[in-house]
């Protein structure tokens with residue numbers, strides 16, 4: 001009988017440390033499926049961020065490097081420039097990518113670096129316990145915004161990839177939502193297509209929007 | 219090979235290529251921008267990678283990424299830029315990757331000045347970034363030695379899987395001297411398949427490699443730091459380099475000095491000799507590992523009345539000298555730190571005041 005469903009080869013059997021209900025696991029699976037579909041596991045180098053996904057390398061079965069907070073796009077640039085035959089991707093949260101590492105991602109996109117970024121936006125600093133991020137929504141509570149985000153500027157999580165797209169002739173992938181089966185299915189194909197394109201041509205930021213975690217969560 | 223007349227910065231760039239390094243990432247800063255200018259032309263000719271990054275912060279991590287992928291890689295900068303790279307240096311040391319960093323020092327703190335300085339001794343030898351780590355630090359006293367040390371740096375970085383720093387200064391970077399590039403200093407890159415993220419297919423292995431510095435388990439972190447400590451202990455045993463000048467005499471004073479400053483001291487020693495005053499110098503060529511025993515031994519000579527550390531700083535290496543002399547002789551200091559290099563006459567005056 002044909003197997004309809006199994007663990008992607010590029011995913012390890014390690015149990016994840018993520019909170020119950022966290023959709024990191026789903027996104028990991030989508031990335032691993034894309035790697036399998038393209039048959040590039042043995043040429044892939046991932047870069048883990050600083051954030052909840054810092055241990056992502058425990059869950060993928062391919063070469064991995066671990067960045068400092070925000071610096072994954074610079075490391076990806078270094079790897080890809082000296083070894084253009086490798087498929088390089090970064091996997092980053094919103095604090096990592098849209099706050100401390102904003103400079104690195106914009107410049108990598110602007111230079112047209114040939115790696116892929118998976119942007120995981122949960123509108124909060126999850127790992128450190130729920131502090132405000134630049135992506136935190138107006139009114140959203142955070143441990144450092146106990147009354148709800150009150151900044152005058154309307155924080156708008158969905159705007160960042162569009163901004164980055166404007167910095168680069170390369171297109172950003174439209175946002176996806178990982179929390180519904182339809183959202184997940186909708187992601188899978190573009191993910192592998194995007195990996196493929198980026199491996200060969202230029203930079204791209206793929207991104208997923210998480211619903212904000214419950215304020216008392218992590 | 220015949221000698222060629224080259225500017226220090228350009229010679230360092232050429233030395234990297236001759237050592238088999240084809241990858242260079244950097245950000246412009248005076249007084250070392252000529253390295254990047256030179257390599258932006260030379261590396262494409264060699265089929266190598268030249269990239270001007272958006273900041274020294276990013277460049278530090280480009281180096282980390284490239285080194286982690288198992289390729290020989292170098293960056294050059296000057297003091298303020300090295301501060302920004304110090305975060306990456308801590309990560310690279312923790313993750314045990316080989317890389318070469320060149321600091322053509324200028325005056326600080328802050329924006330400081332653009333003239334030569336030795337104000338980054340503490341930063342290079344005692345950390346700079348956070349945590350328990352050391353760089354292997356080489357200090358050339360001229361363009362020829364800068365070439366040789368740059369070439370050796372790749373071998374040492376790979377031997378120890380540790381970042382190596384070359385400490386030049388604005389004078390060494392800017393001045394022209396005749397140089398040759400000794401073929402014998404080029405080594406084959408070590409096999410990095412055991413640890414580098416060079417792709418499972420590349421090394422024909424089913425086992426993936428990880429380059430990382432996070433060890434949440436205290437025992438694992440302790441073990442990693444002990445592994446680093448063992449490497450530093452090995453460096454102290456095997457890599458110490460220094461030069462003794464006029465030390466076979468009954469010298470009355472022992473100078474400790476390195477880099478550009480040591481050249482002025484050398485002239486002062488010759489001039490004092492003509493007056494019948496014997497002074498010796500111990501010139502560390504490795505700042506880490508520091509020539510601890512050599513300093514102790516040289517300071518213990520019966521004729522030696524005092525030790526003086528002469529630096530283009532407010533007094534940094536002198537702390538290591540004091541530590542190594544262990545109180546058997548008075549340890550004095552003289553330094554200038556605005557960018558002017560003290561003259562031999564000034565050094566003579568300072569030495570005479572000690573006698």
Ligand SMILES: Cc1ncc(C[n+]2csc(CCOP(=O)(O)OP(=O)(O)O)c2C)c(N)n1
Pocket residue numbers: 050051052053069092093094095096097122124125126127128133
């Ligand atoms: C230089 C530096 N600053 C701060 C931290 C602490 N820190 C760890 S994770 C994190 C926030 C991560 O947020 P995000 O990127 O949104 O990831 P998430 O945890 O939400 O997935 C911070 C501030 C650090 N590790 N390094």
Ligand code: SF4
Pocket residue numbers: 017018019021022023024052122126127213217218
């Ligand atoms: S804090 Fe949020 S992103 Fe982090 S593991 Fe928990 S649910 Fe997932």
Ligand SMILES: [Mg+2]
Pocket residue numbers: 051093094095120121122123124125126133
């Ligand atoms: Mg987040």
